[in-house]
Amino acid sequence: MSDLLPLPDGEAPAIPGKHDDEIERLFGAGGPLGPAVGGFRPRKSQTEMAKAIAAAIDSQQTLIAEAGTGTGKTFAYLVPALLWGGKTIISTGTKNLQDQLFLRDIPTVRAALQAPVSVALLKGRGNYLCHYHLERTLQNGRMTSREDVGYLREISRFLKMTSTGDKAELARVPETAPVWNLVTSTRENCVGAECQYYQDCFVMKARREAQQADVVVVNHHLFFADVALKDTGVAELLPSANTIVFDEAHQLPDTATLFFGDTFSTSQVLELCRDVLAEGLAHARDGADWGKTVSVVEKAARDLRLTFPQDVVRLSLPQIAPSSDFFPALDTLREQLAGMLAVLEKQAERAETLEQCHVRGHELQQKLDNWKFDPKAKVAPGEEAVYWVEAYTSSLQLHKTPLSIAPIFNSQREGVPRSWIFTSATLAVKNDFKHFSEQMGLTGEVARTWPSPFNYEQQGILYVPQGLPDPNSLGYTDAVLDAALPVIEAAGGRTFLLCTTLRAVKRAAERLRDEFEKRGLKFPLFVQGDRGRTELLDQFRKAGNGVLIGSQSFWEGVDVRGEALSLVIIDKLPFAPPDDPVLAARIEVMERQGMNGFMHHTLPEAIINLKQGAGRLIRDEGDRGVLMLCDPRVISKPYGRRIWQSLPPFKRTREAAEVIAFFQP
Structure with missing residues (x-):
């Protein structure tokens, strides 16, 4: 049975839903999902999660759903959403995940279920080529570099061939190229209905398609920018939506605060x-x-x-x-x-x-x-x-x-009854959802968790090295690297080194380059910032024995299955920087209310972040590896216990010899 948490306000566990039998059939051994998905195997937690989501959709309720890595949460919400969700908005963490849902996951499930639903992709206007601004830029000819001139030529050619105008389709021009600012529109500089190209406008076309589609895929930035600015086309969609699904929901408090x-x-x-x-x-x-x-x-x-x-x-x-x-x-x-x-x-x-x-x-x-x-x-x-x-x-x-987004978000959720689904692998701290639900104003809503199907005790080790200095001491990064080098060597590269600061990334890159050369280790080094994230990951996967050093953007949303990644090293517990003005103000308010700001806010935030980083290691039932957590506070501080208990149940050790033996053939 799924791991049912004590439900808020003493609610009874969900009663069997009217779609339960159908879900058992769809996710079962002889069901239609098997042939459609290579390597699909029935997973109890996935089936149970799909039932809970179907029940929430049916009763127009809110559900907070945490699904351990490997549960298959995407299919667990897509199946009920496509079959019974009515007009559905699916919002995910990044544009990359949006593309993956739209181009891969939804077509797969739709074909398997033979569900006659139409699907649209909607991004922020900065992702669509603007006819008017492209023409103006070509006329002005104010290009600063030769590179931009070349990019502009590519973009002009792209305009003649594309039906969507989505810049993600034009791989030859990097998404970060400054020239995009000159050929896309912003809310402020869009000419609107006065524009001579209004009929052909890619932004308007994407919005019209979204209006007519049964399922619309957006991202969190777009969703909240719209709620705040009413500019992204989501405002027109919301009134008619029956079901809203937030995937990677752990990112919502930060994104909503931003907008x-x-x-x-x-x-x-x-x-x-x-x-x-x-x-x-x-x-x-x-x-x-x-x-x-x-x-x-x-x-x-x-x-x-x-x-x-x-x-x-x-x-x-x-x-x-x-x-x-x-x-x-x-x-x-x-x-x-x-x-x-x-x-x-x-x-x-x-x-x-x-x-x-x-x-x-x-x-x-x-x-x-x-x-x-x-x-x-x-x-x-x-x-x-x-x-x-x-x-x-x-x-x-x-x-x-x-200071708090809860009242604003709650007022957005009032009005038309509909189902709201919040899902992620990391929403709870030691099975407690209070931190997430209070931030989002979801107190009293049903929250459930489904454990990962992986056998963590067999598949991996959690290793906390001995003898490391205080994380705030001067030579800390070097001490981490001293402890890490023998383990990286034993693992044959195949390592993610996740740092909490860019300064540590830089220092680790210098030092490892030097050490690899000295020791004659032929591990290719991939460093955040040298190239785009997608390119770095592709090269890391291809190398098969690489070492990738990254900070925040590699802690989540990164999926490397198989042997290419067998060691994840985390340098420090990811506490938010103490100089963050918003965090400081939130903590001050909590302390005035008699709460402990560290225990109520800083620690739960760090644990959710750490769970994301740790989740990079085991991505499949066949994966094996070591999670090396270098921060001695996990052992020395009283709150360390809460951190231990929130991480996957790996076998645990403090002995380097045991870890090195794990990697021996």
Whole structure:
């Protein structure tokens, strides 16, 4: 039987659902899924999870469903959703997973079930080529590099062949190439129904298809951007949706926080200036000295960034010294932006595009005006926010972030009754869902977990080395590498080294390059940042004896089955950086309410993150490997026990010899 948790508010376990027999047949040994999926085997936990989801869909209820690695959660929600879900929105963690669902998983299940459902893929507008902006860029010819010119040629060719305009289809131009910003639209610079290409617009086409489809695949960023901005086409879909499925639901609190807040960025100002100059010269050359109008605003935006000399900064507003140059520079930007808006107001009627620039400028001005914190002002419960600054190499962002997204998300879920399914391999801390459900405002909803079908005790070892120093001490990364090298050698490469900071990634790459050469080890080294994530993973899989060093983006959503990955090393427990202004404010509120911020928030967050990292190791019933967790606090601190108990039940050891013997043929 599935591992049923104590249900919230003393609810009784789910009674048998009306689709149970049908689900037993579909997921059973002679069912239709077997022939459709290579290597498909009936799994009790998958069947039970599918039953629970079908029951939640039937009764228009909410279900929080944690499924251990290898349960097959994608099929467990797809089968009931395609058969009984009505109009369904499936939201997943990344665009890569979105493509995988749309191109591979849904077609497989749909064919196996012979379900007559139509499916559409919807991404944010920045993923679709824009006819208008491409034409404008070709005319302006303002290309900065030879590479961009080549990319632009590829994009022009792509326009003639594509039916979707989705940039993911054009592999020859990297997704991160700056030229994409010039040939896609943003909410602010889209000309809308006035555009001469409106009938052919790829964004509008994708939205029309989504409107008509039975199943629409989106990603979390898109879902929440829409709830906040009403710009991504999801707003039109939500009212008619019967079922909403969030896959990789553990990412929702962070994603929702991002969008329910407000951000003003100096790069938005510089983009506006670029467009004002182009449109002013094109449509109202005699109306103003456009070069001068724009350059004072650009200078003010750059000066604001320069008030923080460091490369990367995260500070809450109260942490910025009152004597800082930041405050006068902010006032200057306000004044100069207002000056440019006054010019635009006079010229706006001369062209639709100038009117648009005026509207964008006004929205930016509004954000800037809202970004002020009065500690004496009374704030309604649920509306508390953190004001903070984040500086990157070339831009400065001013954020206003809600302290809790629960009230906002709850108001989104009110109204039309429908089923909400939240699923992931990591939602609970030692079988307790409280941390996730409180963040999302889902207290009192049914939460269930289904264990992984893997035999962790037979398939792997959890190894915590002895004698490591305190993780905050100076030479910590080198001490980790000293302990790791003999194990990497015994494993024959085939290693993921997951670090909690980019600094550790850099140090580990330098040191391992050096050590491999010294010891004559022919393990290819793959380092995050050297190439795109997908390319690094492909090369790692092909190599068969590689060592990949990565930080946060490799802790989750990465699937390497078989022998290519047999050792996962985690350098430290992934606690959020203590200088995170939003985290600090949340903890302060908890402590005021008499709770322990570390035990209630910081620790559960780190455990969920750690479970994701640990989940990279065993991806299949035939996989074997070692999870090497280097942080001595797992043993030395009282909270270490909670961490142990949340990880898969591997055999455990502190002896290096036992680990090295595990890798011997």
